[in-house]
Amino acid sequence: AAMGIDADKLKEAGVMYVGAVPMPAYMTMTGKLQFYQENPGPIENYGQPMDPASIALPHWEPPMEAWPVAAGGFDANPLAEKYPLIVTAGTRRFRVHSYYGQNPLLREMEINEPCVRINPVDAEARGxxxxxxxxxxxDRGHAVAKATFSAGIRPGCLDIDRGWQRSQYLSGCNNDLTSKQIVDWT
Structure with a gap:
């Protein structure tokens, strides 16, 4: 049995690692997970404004734009009237960002083109x-994708596949829709 692994042990364990599996450190002063930051700061400091008191503890903030309701001390964003659907980008089983996106076997096993999941209620309202x-x-751009119904998508939201290349869209790309605003607090 090489490295102490044989068929019986593998059947019993299911997965076995050879050698130590390194655990990456968290990007904090202690290298550990912290819910409270004594001295919070940006990952990269390029002079951006920062209010340390507002980020020392985990808190909720609405999406940067098109948020439809006032909540948690935040106002509704007027862009929500113009763009009433909130788009999220979900991860699929055989994708890590755009890795494996050109693998024909994996594309055959799963969705073969960019798709956007929509709640059937929202779909019916829009024909x-x-x-x-x-x-x-x-206002930034567009993307053309195949609509697939999913009752698991919250009404008012869309879930577009992440990881497709521009050349794989019929027109545009999901990245054309996104903001360039960076949120980089530690």
Missing amino acids: IEDGSYVRLFN
């Missing part, structure tokens, strides 16, 4: 049929 192509757009 969208399951499997039809839709154009997602905002």
Whole structure:
């Protein structure tokens, strides 16, 4: 049995590692997970404004734009009237960002093109049929993807696949829709 691993041990354990599995340190002063930051700061300091008191403890903030309701001391964003659907980018089983996106075997096993999941209630209100192509757009750009119905998507939200390359979209790209604003607090 090489390295102490044989068929019986592998069947019993399911997965075995050879050697130590390194655990990466957290990007904190102690290298450990911290819920409270004594001296919070940006990962990269390029002179951006920062209020340490507002980030010392975990807290909720609404999305940067198109947030439809006033909550938690934050006002509703007027862009929500123009763009009533909030887009999130989900991870799929066979993807790590854009890795494996060109692998024909993996593409055969799962979705083979960019898709956007939409709640059937939102789809019906917009005349969208399951499997039809839709154009997602905002003031920055657009992306064309196949609509797939999912009751698991909250009404008012869309979930677009992450990791597809621009060349794999019929037109545009999901990255054309996103903000360039960086939130980089430790």
